[in-house]
Amino acid sequence: MQRENGKYLYLIPALVFLGIFTYFPIVRGTIFAFQDYKLYNMSNIRFNGLENFKAIFTDPNFSFVQIIFNTAIWIFVSLFFQFMLGFVLALLMWKPFKGRGIYSGLVFYPWALSGFAIGLIWAWMFNGQFGLINDVLLKLHLIESNIGFLSDPKFAMISVIIINVWYGIPFFAIMILAALQSVPKELMDAAEIDGASPWKRLFSIIIPYIQPTIVSTTLLRVMWIMNFPEIIYATTGGGPSNATNILSTQMINKILKFYDYGQGSALGVIIMVILFTYAIFYLRLTSQGEENFG
Amino acid sequence: MKKIIFKVLKVVLLALFLIAAIVPLYWVIVTSLKGNKEIYSYPIKYFPESPTLENYVYLFEVSNFGVYFRNSALVALVGSMGALLISTFSGYAISRLRKKRTKLLLILAMYFTQMIPTYMVMVPLFTMFASIGKTDNLLSLSLVYINMMIAFSTIMGKSFFDRIPVALEEAAMIDGCTPVQVISKVIIPLALPGISAIFSFSFINIWNELFLAVMLLSSESKMTIPVALNSFISKAGISWGVLSAGIVVALLPTIIVFAFAQRYIIMGLTEGAVKE
Numbered sequence: 001m002q003r004e005n006g007k008y009l010y011l012i013p014a015l016v017f018l019g020i021f022t023y024f025p026i027v028r029g030t031i032f033a034f035q036d037y038k039l040y041n042m043s044n045i046r047f048n049g050l051e052n053f054k055a056i057f058t059d060p061n062f063s064f065v066q067i068i069f070n071t072a073i074w075i076f077v078s079l080f081f082q083f084m085l086g087f088v089l090a091l092l093m094w095k096p097f098k099g100r101g102i103y104s105g106l107v108f109y110p111w112a113l114s115g116f117a118i119g120l121i122w123a124w125m126f127n128g129q130f131g132l133i134n135d136v137l138l139k140l141h142l143i144e145s146n147i148g149f150l151s152d153p154k155f156a157m158i159s160v161i162i163i164n165v166w167y168g169i170p171f172f173a174i175m176i177l178a179a180l181q182s183v184p185k186e187l188m189d190a191a192e193i194d195g196a197s198p199w200k201r202l203f204s205i206i207i208p209y210i211q212p213t214i215v216s217t218t219l220l221r222v223m224w225i226m227n228f229p230e231i232i233y234a235t236t237g238g239g240p241s242n243a244t245n246i247l248s249t250q251m252i253n254k255i256l257k258f259y260d261y262g263q264g265s266a267l268g269v270i271i272m273v274i275l276f277t278y279a280i281f282y283l284r285l286t287s288q289g290e291e292n293f294g
Numbered sequence: 295m296k297k298i299i300f301k302v303l304k305v306v307l308l309a310l311f312l313i314a315a316i317v318p319l320y321w322v323i324v325t326s327l328k329g330n331k332e333i334y335s336y337p338i339k340y341f342p343e344s345p346t347l348e349n350y351v352y353l354f355e356v357s358n359f360g361v362y363f364r365n366s367a368l369v370a371l372v373g374s375m376g377a378l379l380i381s382t383f384s385g386y387a388i389s390r391l392r393k394k395r396t397k398l399l400l401i402l403a404m405y406f407t408q409m410i411p412t413y414m415v416m417v418p419l420f421t422m423f424a425s426i427g428k429t430d431n432l433l434s435l436s437l438v439y440i441n442m443m444i445a446f447s448t449i450m451g452k453s454f455f456d457r458i459p460v461a462l463e464e465a466a467m468i469d470g471c472t473p474v475q476v477i478s479k480v481i482i483p484l485a486l487p488g489i490s491a492i493f494s495f496s497f498i499n500i501w502n503e504l505f506l507a508v509m510l511l512s513s514e515s516k517m518t519i520p521v522a523l524n525s526f527i528s529k530a531g532i533s534w535g536v537l538s539a540g541i542v543v544a545l546l547p548t549i550i551v552f553a554f555a556q557r558y559i560i561m562g563l564t565e566g567a568v569k570e
Contacts, residue, residue, distance in 0.1 A: 092307055
C-alpha cells in the first residue's frame with residue numbers, strides 16, 4: 001500500500017504543471033470569452049455577455065460561414081491527399097530495397113520541420129514574380145503567365161493545401177509503414193502464387209489488416225489539421241479577402257493583429273466545443289476506449 | 295513483362311516522392327547562398343552563380359541571430375529536459391498504478407490537455423505572467439514549454455514502461471534498492487530508447503514553437519529564432535536571401551536531431567502517441 005501511495009507522489013510535479021499552465025488558463029480563457037478585453041483598452045475590461053460571439057458571427061469583414069467552410073475544406077482536402085499519398089509511399093517502401101534507410105530519412109524529414117518555416121519556404125517558392133513554381137510551370141508551358149498563387153483568391157486555398165499535404169505525407173507514410181509490418185508475409189506470398197492481382201491483394205489483405213491504424217490515425221489527424229495554423233499564418237495570413245482564413249488563424253489574428261483578447265478567446269471557446277464534440281464522436285466510433293486507455 | 299513495368303513504375307514513383315521532399319529544402323538553401331541581385335533576377339537561376347555567405351554574415355553580424363540561437367537552444371534544452379524528468383516519473387507512475395479508475399482518469403486528463411492546441415491558452419498565460427511581472431522572460435517561456443510537452447511525454451513514457459515487467463523491479467527491491475534507485479538503475483536503462491524518443495520529440499516541438507514565444511517575449515534580446523523570423527517578415531527591407539538563411543539556421547537543428555533519432559522518433563510515433 002505504501003508503494004502505491006509513493007506512485008501518487010511521482011505524479012505531483014506533472015499534475016501541478018498541467019494545473020497551473022493548462023487547466024487554469026483554459027478556465028481563465030473561457031472567462032475572457034465573455035469579456036470586453038482589448039489590449040488597447042485595458043482600463044475598460046468588463047463582462048459583455050455574448051457580445052464577442054455575436055461580433056464573430058456577424059463580422060462583415062470575416063464572414064463566419066466562410067471561415068467554417070474554409071476550415072472544412074482545409075481539413076478534408078488536406079487529409080484526403082495526405083492519406084492517399086502517404087499510403088502510396090508506404091506501399092512503395094514496404095519491401096526492403098538498397099538504401100531504404102537513407103531514403104526514408106530523405107522523404108520523412110519534413111515531419112520534423114516547423115510548420116511556420118515550411119510556410120515561409122513555400123511562400124517564396126509560390127512567389128508571383130520570382131517564384132520557382134511559376135518558373136517551372138512556365139518552362140513546361142503549363143501556364144502562359146505568372147500566377148499569384150497566394151495572392152489570387154482563386155488559387156490561395158489550393159496553394160496552402162498543397163503545402164499542408166507536402167508536410168503531412170511523412171506522418172501517414174510512417175504510421176502506415178509501421179502498420180504494414182503486421183500483415184503476414186506468408187499470406188501475401190500465398191495470394192501472389194494463387195495469382196491474386198495487386199488490387200485484389202490490396203483490398204482483401206492489406207487494407208483489412210491495417211484498417212485499425214487507418215481509422216485511428218485519420219480521425220486523430222482531423223483534430224490536428226484543424227489546429228494547425230502555422231502554414232496559413234506564414235503564407236497568406238488568412239487572406240486574400242478571407243479566402244484561406246480558418247478558425248485557428250482567425251483566432252490568432254484576433255489576438256496578435258487586432259489585440260482583441262475577448263473575441264480571440266471566444267473563438268477559442270468555439271474551437272474547444274468543436275473539439276470536444278469531435279473527440280466524443282471519435283471515441284464512440286473507434287470504440288477502443290478501453291483498449292487505448294487501459 | 296508486367297513485373298518489369300511494375301518495377302519501373304515503382305522506381306519512378308519513389309524518385310518523384312524524393313524530389314518532392316527535397317526541392318523545398320534545396321531551394322531555401324540555394325536562395326540563402328545567392329546575393330540580392332541573383333535572387334531578384336529573371337530568368338530564375340537554379341544554381342547560385344556566384345555563391346556568397348553575405349546573408350549569413352548579415353544574420354549574425356547585423357541582426358542578432360547568435361543571441362536568438364542561444365535563446366532557442368536554452369528554452370529547447372531546459373524545456374525538453376524538464377519535461378523528460380517530470381514525465382519519466384508520471385509516466386512510470388501511471389503505468390504501474392493498479393487502481394483502474396484512477397488510472398483511466400489520469401490518462402484522460404493527459405489526453406485532454408493534449409487535445410488543446412497551445413495557442414488556445416496563450417492569452418491567459420500572458421496575463422498570468424504579466425500579473426507577476428514575468429513576461430519577456432526565458433524562464434517563464436521554458437516553464438510553459440515544459441508543460442507543453444508533459445502530457446505527450448507522459449503518455450509515451452507510460453507505453454514504454456508498460457513493456458518493462460514489474461517482476462524486474464520487485465527483484466531490485468528485494469535486493470535493497472530504494473524506489474528512486476529502482477527507477478534510475480533498473481527502469482531508465484531499459485527504457486532508454488523510449489527516453490530518447492521523448493527527448494527528441496520535445497526538443498523538436500519546442501525548437502519549432504512560434505505563437506507562445508511571440509506572445510510572451512517582447513524585447514529583442516530575448517527572441518527565439520521563430521520569433522525573429524516572424525519579426526523579419528513584418529520588417530521592410532529584409533530580403534528573401536536573409537530570410538532564407540534564417541530559415542536554414544532554424545531548420546538545421548531539427549534536421550540533425552531527426553537524422554540521429556529517426557529510429558526512436560518513428561518508434562515513438564507509432565507507439566500510440568496522439569499528437570503528430
